Amino acid sequence: MKTLRFDLLRLPLLGRFLRWRYSRFALQLPLLLLALLALYDGFFGRQLAPKNFATVSVWLHYRGLLVLAVAVAGNLFCAACPLLLVRGPTRFAKRYLPQLSWPTRLRNKYFVIALTLVYLFAYEYWDLWASPWLTAWLIVGYFGAAFVVDALFPEGTFCKYVCPLGNFNFALSTASPSQIGARDPEVCLRCEGKYCVNGRVDTPQGPKTLKEAPTENAPRYPGCETKLYVPQIRSNMDCTFCMNCVRACPYDNVAWGLRWPGLEWVRARYKQDVVWLGVLLYFAGFMNAFGMIPAYYSLAEGLSRLLGTRSEALLLGSIYLLWTGLGVGLTLGVSVLADRVSGRRDRPWRSLRRWGIAYFPMAFAMWAGHYAFHFLTGWASIVPVAQQALLHLGLPLGQPDWTLAALVPENWLYPLQVAIIYLGLAGASYTLFARAKREGATAGAAVIFAYLLILATLTLWVLAQPMEMRGTLLLSPST
């Protein structure tokens, strides 16, 4: 608790609301309604991305507001995630389906890293951003996947091991200024039921865990689905902010505390797979932004001539593999070099684990800078698209004003992106040197810092390029 300062649950209205057993449902319902509207417009509305609620809400507002929420509060979008409203139907389905346990080998982030890379490839290859119909199918796919995994595996498996979006949120929320923790760790030491993890049932004999009283006819408060034990939480990783722990604790000993943004980068010890998630999210974020500038199309043209193919899948796959492979290889190499400079000889993976946390601030800045651009460029376009979708549904809301778009003048956008990247670099530097000082490896931190400086410069170069939004890598010969 020393790292957590003000407890947001002490705020009268907020604390009371979050302790209410239907508070999560109340947060999920608006997003479910928006998802349904996106599905309706995506399937039946005009198939033009800037004028369809599915594409505008998903690719502009969801992504933009997500990073904003993570930066100013925490992982609020997982807290309000409508995907978990499949829970009712899955509880019914569980009666008829075999109950499996998630394979031990997949109880890490590697599977979700692979899914994220596949998803990002699909995003570019099928131009999901340009297709309301495919965006609607993506939403259906997410709900379907949540249903299947939740029906067959223990609750929380989907969020922790499968959901690319959730894990993206987990990684970014390591930057957040708030975190769940114990008000008084001593109370947790005396707690026999570990209700924050095991759930609670109030019986006449006192609180029992859900397993101890499986059939007790009394209010039941589920515990943490991703199996985080509150007094041991040092990171926002895997925390969906569902507040189950708050409701399950019979001693009112759970805090939603404020902390310095990014503090956990200095203090937490991430496992190898989590470090990889941060590293790959940085390089994937770079690639996602790079895919929108002329240099990317020139590279594709050059590669097309070199390989003698116009297959977009092959070219896109090659560029992704090249960039990710190069990024991973260089990052490993620089980590080993940093270790050597500080007098350590370790395996490359261990070196990466030592220095890899510095990529989390960089990843946050990369995605925040990119998403901020799109969100600020077109934030008000949600008004006419929502209006149009509701008009289609027969609600008399007047004619949409399609000129509504930007939140800030266009010439503010690049300076804002630069500021975000600088903040990311500053966060990474602080993380690096604070950790290195503790371990007596400041020279190694300087090596990583130099590498991050190059990456930040490259990122700024990408963001400075004129944007080009093309659905095809290669121009057709006629154009």
Added chain:
Amino acid sequence: MRGVLILVPLLLLLLAACQPKGPSPLGAEVAFDPNPPLLGPNRITIRVDTKKKLSELKVVGDMTHAGMVPVEAEARQVSPGLWETQDFKFTMRGDWVITLEAKDSSGKRYQQEVRITVP
């Protein structure tokens, strides 16, 4: 709670029955000058069947990515069935969807989409 989850989608489906009828296809021939179009002002020429007796024609350009401000220009009729807009400004390189929105003297609406890349 489950009831709400079932009821809400059903209500939305019911509302979908109120969907208004869309515009008729315009069936126009569209030409860009220069071709392919470039960043900045371009001339767009639209040839429409004179039987349609159009009274107005608007050209709207949207990028394929959400959030970009559309470009709009009113076309003027230069000869029977031939419409053009002189200064249609493409603001960014990439894929564009050009939508022709027209109305005839009786108020009947027409629409046509043309996809083009600004290299």
